[in-house]
Amino acid sequence: MGSTMRRSKQATAESRRMIVETASRLFRARGLEGVGVADVMRTAGMTHGGFYRHFPSKEALVTEAMAHAFNEVGARLELESNDGGTHNLPVKLSAYVEDYLSVKHVVHTELGCPMAAVGSEAPHAGLEVGASFAQGTERLVQRLATALGNAAPTPRDAALRLLSSLVGTIIIARAVGEGTLQDEVIAAMRADPAVVQALNAPSA
Amino acid sequence: MGSTMRRSKQATAESRRMIVETASRLFRARGLEGVGVADVMRTAGMTHGGFYRHFPSKEALVTEAMAHAFNEVGARLELESNDGGTHNLPVKLSAYVEDYLSVKHVVHTELGCPMAAVGSEAPHAGLEVGASFAQGTERLVQRLATALGNAAPTPRDAALRLLSSLVGTIIIARAVGEGTLQDEVIAAMRADPAVVQALNAPSA
């Protein structure tokens, strides 16, 4: 098992999934340029040579890893039930914002929002990666708008504002490091009227 | 003048200033890891070998370049006059926010807010750089709070919220690239109540 041998189709698919999952976390944790192909493969339990059996380039991996991350964090906003009446309720919005604006999110970059993790690197990561960010963000904004539902007169605008505020808060919190300022910036945004409204949104 | 020779104290100081200024722009434009010492020196009109007569390491340059950038953008918020009465007026706040939330700012990363330009890279750039970001952000928040003046019941919290919103908007706008979504995220934040208030702040 440890030595070199061909894998079954199932094992191959498993390897690919493991590479993407590992990359998704490592890129968020240490930045797109701070993680090498060999780092990803080593963490996934393989050697770097086999990487190109799965992806044509590092950029292709970054593209897929970021798409995966956007989908992972956005899935928590999906409607999970309806109230049995005529319309669905936006489930989980308050929990989403609660978790987003937390010290835990600041610390655990590897499991958090990809925009907050590597947003300022995205413009330098190539066209494919840029497209992945555009699509991931669009989808996330749609999910947020849906979750905001009738709580706002213009849900999409409210979603865009909310996402911008959340992303900026976490990026600043991480950039200034542990300390009073970090706590303050999180607390201040938690007290924002629009954020307060989202935190009090109906949750199933 | 072109060939190798010792420079006067004045010329040496001029070279150092040029290196920091050049680095400040290049790092913002292409990211901290996307710019090498040789790039900076070449753009500043020198060869890379002489770099270490001015700085002990690349990190030291990043540290100073970011401090320079924070000070440059924050200086526009300084009080520039008073109304001749008992208190100073917050000058330039509306112009600051107006320029911040513009396509021009999105495009001209090299002259814009350093937090928006490289914020998500800061946590991986070393302790000195982190300290520079913490100090630069604190100073910028203070300037924003002062500029907000009596417009908000808690100026510091309002400043923290405003900065977070501005930073997040520009990072998202750049990450998604040119297009409808980019225009929308800027327009949405321009319509935010707190932003509208800042845009209408007294301007001298």
Place this chain on the structure above:
DNA sequence: TGTACATCAGTGAACGCGCGTTCACTGATGTAC
């Protein structure tokens, strides 16, 4: 004020290192018969 010399900013070549990528090889998988 003039002269001799130590300093040191800047040059250009070189260093080691890590990165993305390539490649010959292995041997279980999975297919053709």
Place this chain on the structure above:
DNA sequence: TGTACATCAGTGAACGCGCGTTCACTGATGTAC
């Protein structure tokens, strides 16, 4: 159902290349006398 063989996921060494950093050298500066 059984057998022979082509495929290809994964290994481990190797490749260029660019990066941060070092170094011997140059010659005008600026100081000591």
